[in-house]
Amino acid sequence: xxxxxxxxxxxxxxxxxxxxxxxxxxxxxxxxxxxxxxxxxxxxxxxxxxxxxxxxxxxxxxxxxxxxxxxxxxxxxxxxxxxxxxxxxxxxxxxxxxxxxxxxxxxxxxxxxxxxxxxxxxxxxxxxxxxxxxxxxxxxxxxxxxxxxxxxxxxxxxxxxxxxxxxxxxxxxxxxxxxxxxxxxxxxxxxxxxxxxxxxxxxxxxxxxxxxxxxxxxxxxxxxxxxxxxxxxxxxxxxxxxxxxxxxxxxxxxxxxxxxxxxxxxxxxxxxxxxxxxxxxxxxxxxxxxxxxxx
Numbered sequence: 001x002x003x004x005x006x007x008x009x010x011x012x013x014x015x016x017x018x019x020x021x022x023x024x025x026x027x028x029x030x031x032x033x034x035x036x037x038x039x040x041x042x043x044x045x046x047x048x049x050x051x052x053x054x055x056x057x058x059x060x061x062x063x064x065x066x067x068x069x070x071x072x073x074x075x076x077x078x079x080x081x082x083x084x085x086x087x088x089x090x091x092x093x094x095x096x097x098x099x100x101x102x103x104x105x106x107x108x109x110x111x112x113x114x115x116x117x118x119x120x121x122x123x124x125x126x127x128x129x130x131x132x133x134x135x136x137x138x139x140x141x142x143x144x145x146x147x148x149x150x151x152x153x154x155x156x157x158x159x160x161x162x163x164x165x166x167x168x169x170x171x172x173x174x175x176x177x178x179x180x181x182x183x184x185x186x187x188x189x190x191x192x193x194x195x196x197x198x199x200x201x202x203x204x205x206x207x208x209x210x211x212x213x214x215x216x217x218x219x220x221x222x223x224x225x226x227x228x229x230x231x232x233x234x235x236x237x238x239x240x241x242x243x244x245x246x247x248x249x250x251x252x253x254x255x256x257x258x259x260x261x262x263x264x265x266x267x268x269x270x271x272x273x274x275x276x277x278x279x280x281x282x283x284x285x286x287x288x289x290x291x292x293x294x295x
Contacts, residue, residue, distance in 0.1 A: 037267035043258070054268035064269060066244060067252035074234075074248060075227040078163045082223045083216065086171050090178030091204075104179065108172035115169075119236035122165035126151035152238055155245040162234055162246060169233070170226070174219045181215035182208070217288045224284070225277055249273055 037054055040047040058064050093103040110118065125132045128148040137143040151161045185208065193203050231250035234240060240247030249269065257266035 033267045033270060036264055037271055039264045041264035041267070042261045043263065044261075050264070054265045055272070057265065058269065058272060063244075063252060064249075067247050067249045070245065070247055071228060071230065071249045073159065074162065074230055074246075075224060077159055078166050078230075079220070079223045079227045081163060081167050082171055082174055082227075083219050085167055086174035086219060087178055087212070087216070089171065089175045090182060091208075093175065094179055094182045104176075107175055110169050111172035113169065115232035116236060118165065118169040119233050122161065122233070122237055123152070126161045126165075128153075153242050155242055158238060158242065158246055162237060165237070166227075166230070166233060174223065177215055177219055178212065181212050185211050213291075217284065221281060221284050224280060228273065228277055228280075 036046075038049060038051060040050050089107045093100060093107055113121075126134075128134060128150055131151070133151065134143070134149055137149070138145060143149070149157060151157050189207060189211075190203055193207050198206065229250060230248050231254070234246055234248055235251055238246050240251050250273075253266045253269045253273075256262050256269065
């Protein structure tokens with residue numbers, strides 16, 4: 001009996017340290033957050049139980065609705081761009097050329113930057129009067145000398161600034177997922193398609209892209225979740241401005257919790273965001289499985 005239990009005891013010994021730390025720093029805060037969301041709770045601690053008042057307040061809070069709308073706007077703009085650009089870069093970096101390793105390094109390099117460094121670069125590039133982007137537009141004659149695009153102050157342009165910066169900064173991770181998937185495609189499949197008379201474009205759209213579908217679904221799921229959790233780059237580039245037009249939900253939660261000392265209401269908003277992400281993830285899984293069954 002002792003010999004039979006020995007492997008399980010050894011496995012438990014390896015798992016237990018991680019499980020204890022995971023419970024303390026992840027599972028318990030989640031449970032505690034649910035408890036806090038049903039109370040009026042400040043930075044000084046619990047004040048009183050208020051039931052679902054924090055959740056019902058969300059429907060009449062214009063700031064919450066606006067922040068949620070801004071978050072959806074960012075997701076709708078940025079997530080598709082990340083998927084498309086990652087796929088294009090992966091196809092370029094996977095070609096059998098001498099520059100293959102160099103291209104992969106260049107495309108992935110921005111990912112190693114911290115959010116503060118990447119945001120500082122974006123602020124410099126898109127700054128009016130002295131910024132690189134406006135300077136290039138002036139130099140190419142695409143913009144009159146007296147005109148200065150207010151990339152960070154114009155509510156119609158600011159999303160282009162934030163989204164392009166996010167794509168440049170984070171696309172490397174998704175690109176590497178695609179490159180890994182491309183390397184798993186057997187060369188014999190493409191060779192057979194070529195022998196059958198398929199052109200390079202036909203091989204791409206009828207062989208390569210269909211085989212990349214599982215990776216594409218994974219990238220979509222990861223990028224949608226990441227975009228919903230956006231905070232750092234917006235906070236550092238625009239501070240949520242102009243006039244709160246770019247303030248995401250995470251920033252509003254942060255301000256509610258630490259600037260307004262309303263931890264209970266911030267916890268309630270956090271779990272609403274969690275519920276949205278769960279629903280979207282399940283919907284994505286349902287669509288993916290339905291497509292696989294139809295195939």
